Amino acid sequence: MTLRLHPDVSTVDTEYGTVLLNGRDGRYWQLNASATLTFHALVGGSTVQEAAERLMATYDVDEPHARADVEQLLAGLQQAKVVEQA
Structure with a gap:
């Protein structure tokens, strides 16, 4: 997406x-x-999984928590309605 x-x-x-x-x-x-970090990843074209991987690489968080944070x-x-599908 x-x-x-x-x-x-x-x-x-x-x-x-970011505001x-x-x-x-x-x-x-x-x-x-x-x-x-997550916002810029998502609007920059990253998938949920890719954004979660960026979180894990930057912060001390495991995959289930990173993915849940991105999805939330x-x-x-x-x-x-801040973002929309392109």
């Missing part, structure tokens, strides 16, 4: 992670460093 950022959503990277702003309704989300973030981003 290829994802892209919804056209109404803008992002800014900060020293603490996403939905221009349609003014809602925003702040992603911490691990969520930022992905579900939240889709539910909030």
Whole structure:
């Protein structure tokens, strides 16, 4: 599945992670460093498994937890309509 950022959503990277702003309704989300890594991997074309592998390579987390974290973030981003399938 290829994802892209919804056209109404803008992002800014900060020293603490990434902030996403939905221009349609003014809602925003702040992603911490691990969520930022996952977010950029997913919108950059990585699969869930590839994003989980990046988490495991960067943080001390095992495969089941990394995959669950990626899936949970992905579900939240889709539910909030921050990302869409390309």
